[in-house]
Amino acid sequence: xTNIGAMLKSLQDPMxxxxxxxxxxxxxxxxxxxxxxxxxxxxxxxxxxxxGYFKKGGHYRPLAKSFAKATxxxxxxxxxxxxxxxxxxxxxxxxxxxxxxVLSAAWMVGVVFALMAxxxxxxxxYLKITKERKHIGVWGVAAFLLIILxxxxxxxxxxxxxxxxQWVRWYVGGSTADFSGTILHAFQLPRFLxxxxxxxxxxxxxxxxxxxxFKDRDDMDRSYLVWVGKAGAKMAVVFTVLQMAVGVWWLxxxxxxxxxxxxxxxxxxxxxxxxxxxVLIEAQSNxxxxxxxxxxxxxxxxxxxxxxxxxxxxxxxxxxxYSVYSYKLNxxxxxxVLFAVTFLMGIVIVGYMLTVVFxxxxxxxxxxxxxxxxxxxxxxxxxxxxxxxxxxxVAIAS
Amino acid sequence: xxxxxxxxxxxxxxxxxFIASFHILPSHLATSAFWFNVYVEDKAYKEDRPELxxxxxKYVLVILIFSxxxxxxxxxxxxxAVTVSNPKGISxxxxxxxxxxxxxxxxxxxxxxxxxxxxxTLGRVDDRTHLTIGLIYAIGSWISMVIITGIxxxxxxxxxxxxxxxxxxxxxxxxxxxxxxxxxxxxxxIAGLYAIVVAGTxxxxxxxxxxxxxxxxxxxxxxxxxxxxxxxxxxSLPDTAKELYGMSVLVGTVPDIAVAAFIALFVxxxxxxxRPQLARLxxxxxxxxxxxxxxxxxxxxxxxxxxxxxxDHYMYSNQIxxxxxxxxxxxxxxxxxxxxxxxxxxxFVPEGLRTIDDADLLRSGRIIAQIECSACHTLExxxxxxxxxxxxxxxxxxxxxDTQAFIGFxxxxxxxxxxxxxxxxxxxxAAYLVSIRPHxxxxxxxxATIGKIHR
Numbered sequence: 001x002t003n004i005g006a007m008l009k010s011l012q013d014p015m016x017x018x019x020x021x022x023x024x025x026x027x028x029x030x031x032x033x034x035x036x037x038x039x040x041x042x043x044x045x046x047x048x049x050x051x052g053y054f055k056k057g058g059h060y061r062p063l064a065k066s067f068a069k070a071t072x073x074x075x076x077x078x079x080x081x082x083x084x085x086x087x088x089x090x091x092x093x094x095x096x097x098x099x100x101x102v103l104s105a106a107w108m109v110g111v112v113f114a115l116m117a118x119x120x121x122x123x124x125x126y127l128k129i130t131k132e133r134k135h136i137g138v139w140g141v142a143a144f145l146l147i148i149l150x151x152x153x154x155x156x157x158x159x160x161x162x163x164x165x166q167w168v169r170w171y172v173g174g175s176t177a178d179f180s181g182t183i184l185h186a187f188q189l190p191r192f193l194x195x196x197x198x199x200x201x202x203x204x205x206x207x208x209x210x211x212x213x214f215k216d217r218d219d220m221d222r223s224y225l226v227w228v229g230k231a232g233a234k235m236a237v238v239f240t241v242l243q244m245a246v247g248v249w250w251l252x253x254x255x256x257x258x259x260x261x262x263x264x265x266x267x268x269x270x271x272x273x274x275x276x277x278x279v280l281i282e283a284q285s286n287x288x289x290x291x292x293x294x295x296x297x298x299x300x301x302x303x304x305x306x307x308x309x310x311x312x313x314x315x316x317x318x319x320x321x322y323s324v325y326s327y328k329l330n331x332x333x334x335x336x337v338l339f340a341v342t343f344l345m346g347i348v349i350v351g352y353m354l355t356v357v358f359x360x361x362x363x364x365x366x367x368x369x370x371x372x373x374x375x376x377x378x379x380x381x382x383x384x385x386x387x388x389x390x391x392x393x394v395a396i397a398s
Numbered sequence: 399x400x401x402x403x404x405x406x407x408x409x410x411x412x413x414x415x416f417i418a419s420f421h422i423l424p425s426h427l428a429t430s431a432f433w434f435n436v437y438v439e440d441k442a443y444k445e446d447r448p449e450l451x452x453x454x455x456k457y458v459l460v461i462l463i464f465s466x467x468x469x470x471x472x473x474x475x476x477x478x479a480v481t482v483s484n485p486k487g488i489s490x491x492x493x494x495x496x497x498x499x500x501x502x503x504x505x506x507x508x509x510x511x512x513x514x515x516x517x518x519t520l521g522r523v524d525d526r527t528h529l530t531i532g533l534i535y536a537i538g539s540w541i542s543m544v545i546i547t548g549i550x551x552x553x554x555x556x557x558x559x560x561x562x563x564x565x566x567x568x569x570x571x572x573x574x575x576x577x578x579x580x581x582x583x584x585x586x587x588i589a590g591l592y593a594i595v596v597a598g599t600x601x602x603x604x605x606x607x608x609x610x611x612x613x614x615x616x617x618x619x620x621x622x623x624x625x626x627x628x629x630x631x632x633x634s635l636p637d638t639a640k641e642l643y644g645m646s647v648l649v650g651t652v653p654d655i656a657v658a659a660f661i662a663l664f665v666x667x668x669x670x671x672x673r674p675q676l677a678r679l680x681x682x683x684x685x686x687x688x689x690x691x692x693x694x695x696x697x698x699x700x701x702x703x704x705x706x707x708x709x710d711h712y713m714y715s716n717q718i719x720x721x722x723x724x725x726x727x728x729x730x731x732x733x734x735x736x737x738x739x740x741x742x743x744x745x746f747v748p749e750g751l752r753t754i755d756d757a758d759l760l761r762s763g764r765i766i767a768q769i770e771c772s773a774c775h776t777l778e779x780x781x782x783x784x785x786x787x788x789x790x791x792x793x794x795x796x797x798x799x800d801t802q803a804f805i806g807f808x809x810x811x812x813x814x815x816x817x818x819x820x821x822x823x824x825x826x827x828a829a830y831l832v833s834i835r836p837h838x839x840x841x842x843x844x845x846a847t848i849g850k851i852h853r
Contacts, residue, residue: 007745011400013486013493014719014728018565024496073514079470080506086477087499090492098400098485105403105482109413112475119467171401172748179404179768181482330726335497335565339504346504349534353511356527360519370526379530382537389544396558396570 011095016328031084044203050140100161105181207232212291229287269304409783424469430585432536563725576631583623590617595682659692763830
């Protein structure tokens with residue numbers, strides 16, 4: 001009989017982690033929340049653009065076009081925001097993540113190609129729908145199905161990671177061994193649906209924000225914007241209710257001895273969801289006015305949800321006395337400071353660029369933004385970063 | 399030890415190699431293109447030539463689609479492929495360089511926002527703001543190269559890190575600067591190459607000639623500098639790598655392919671510089687494919703001269719850590735594995751095969767081969783990656799005894815690791831290897847041995 005706790009311990013990286021595990025855990029939760037919001041927006045966005053395309057009449061066509069365009073950008077952000085949680089996951093949960101990945105290796109490599117195909121199809125759909133081409137629904141539908149397939153794989157690999165007691169059996173099953181990694185071993189429907197249903201609630205809120213953002217543009221159709229806001233608010237409220245129902249289903253399917261319903265993180269997340277629902281109900285009458293507070297609250301709710309998910313992972317891992325907090329430490333202050341400095345610099349530059357895009361999008365005519373102070377600062381900061389690295393490099397060499 | 403992913407015939411290493419080599423095209427384009435772009439855009443404003451903006455718009459769309467669909471996803475693809483092929487290797491890199499990668503990630507976000515904003519604000523914001531966004535992209539994406547080169551070159555030559563374990567000691571390692579200079583120079587050649595392809599599709603031929611002329615100069619300059627820095631890179635290699643670079647049995651004609659591709663590209667730059675009208679789509683794309691062949695060869699050389707390690711002098715390609723790494727408190731695994739046996743050391747082994755007995759000798763041997771050999775060798779005779787049956791034949795090994803003795807001094811080849819495991823395991827591996835060897839006619843000794851084992 002294998003001692004699971006010892007196995008997990010032995011799989012941890014012998015070099016330990018370069019900073020306190022709590023920091024990686026917090027970063028994991030925050031960056032995963034950001035990633036999953038864009039996953040939601042891509043799932044919902046592809047669906048809405050295809051739905052709008054087939055629906056044809058009324059305001060659906062322009063909505064489909066807007067979603068097709070937005071989805072190309074959201075897809076890029078989904079990918080880049082996925083990099084960070086993938087990284088932090090491997091720092092503190094390496095035994096779980098790596099083993100589960102190898103067990104379904106072919107699927108994980110397949111995910112990359114499925115994503116390439118899906119993203120290409122999204123682009124084809126976008127370029128064709130703006131040119132009013134016919135018979136293009138197939139690109140959108142194919143993209144949607146591929147994205148769902150990727151979702152299924154990512155869910156299964158994350159989920160089977162939680163069951164180290166099954167790994168050896170899945171891998172070598174008695175006397176035979178399957179080294180091909182072509183099987184997904186575990187799947188939990190309510191957990192998967194909790195990501196999928198949320199997509200439509202988040203996309204509804206995105207529509208409210210869209211309606212608010214463009215309301216002052218003189219080249220936009222007022223009645224269209226009002227319609228988008230109302231449709232979005234309605235969609236958000238319906239799917240938030242559904243999401244809560246799925247949440248209860250999920251809660252009932254986690255091991256009873258966790259007593260997860262008593263977990264403070266879970267309770268906080270639940271309260272946030274209820275508050276979000278109440279605000280959404282209130283927002284129905286005037287979605288544009290409530291767009292920003294709703295979006296802010298939704299962001300916090302998603303954070304609550306991902307925190308609860310992490311709390312659950314802590315419980316699963318704890319069954320075998322695995323705690324990220326007892327990971328061997330090999331402190332590296334230098335590299336930690338490097339990241340902190342880079343991160344702060346990033347906030348300034350990203351802030352500058354978002355200001356540009358915000359102001360540009362609000363204006364129907366070309367706009368002069370050359371007087372923004374952050375413009376030159378952004379460039380100077382990056383040059384300073386390079387100089388800093390040269391300085392460190394010279395110090396190391398000498 | 400983690401479980402092993404085995405890809406039949408192809409070998410998991412080639413899965414990484416194909417994805418990684420492809421990734422170089424869009425990624426170097428992503429890091430280089432905007433320097434050329436900003437240069438052309440600046441000219442368009444200063445010389446009041448708005449027709450040049452037609453090129454800008456097209457060039458950026460190529461980057462957007464090629465680099466930000468296939469480039470970013472193949473980058474993630476390398477990571478996934480490495481994760482499932484060599485989890486302990488990527489784990490070692492991440493546990494050293496997580497903050498490096500996290501910093502690179504900050505620049506990824508800057509890049510992605512910058513390129514979309516650049517594309518969608520062309521003509522909608524003032525010139526200076528637009529140029530600044532372009533410049534932010536150019537610098538930011540080059541910095542992502544500054545960071546990742548530190549990690550890639552670390553694998554080849556960890557330098558002082560082996561003693562100190564320090565992040566920056568490994569980052570600024572002996573081959574870092576030569577590699578960074580080489581890649582930076584070469585990326586300008588790649589930018590020129592793509593610009594020539596895009597120019598080939600422009601309707602305004604006068605603009606096309608203008609672009610091709612300048613792009614080919616960028617290309618030639620980048621290529622010459624890259625060649626010079628390549629010399630510096632060879633000179634900076636660790637002695638062991640230099641030795642392997644000189645071994646034709648390991649490296650073969652691969653560097654020649656890279657050199658030939660390089661010369662072909664240089665000739666192409668000269669040709670279009672003299673006659674820009676020859677820069678059409680088809681020859682342009684052909685030039686990019688030649689480039690890909692060259693890159694594949696050059697990267698493959700780098701992988702080969704690092705053998706038998708995945709991280710030089712720290713971890714073997716088969717994920718075994720041979721020696722202690724005192725600075726980080728890591729214990730070498732060789733002693734434990736030799737004592738307990740690899741089949742006991744790894745958790746992911748069928749229970750019945752852990753202890754070697756005659757009935758299951760070959761099956762145990764096969765598992766050992768999968769754990770210790772399959773990272774670099776395919777087990778099938780029609781395998782693509784140094785197939786073991788062919789290696790057995792090459793080494794002239796026929797009997798189990800001879801093979802077992804051979805495995806015993808495997809590491810006398812500078813590119814091979816030590817065998818890790820008990821004597822019984824060594825014998826099981828030898829028996830398995832003999833069993834997969836193509837059976838030579840009239841080799842009674844070999845046959846007899848195999849027959850005995852099968853019974």
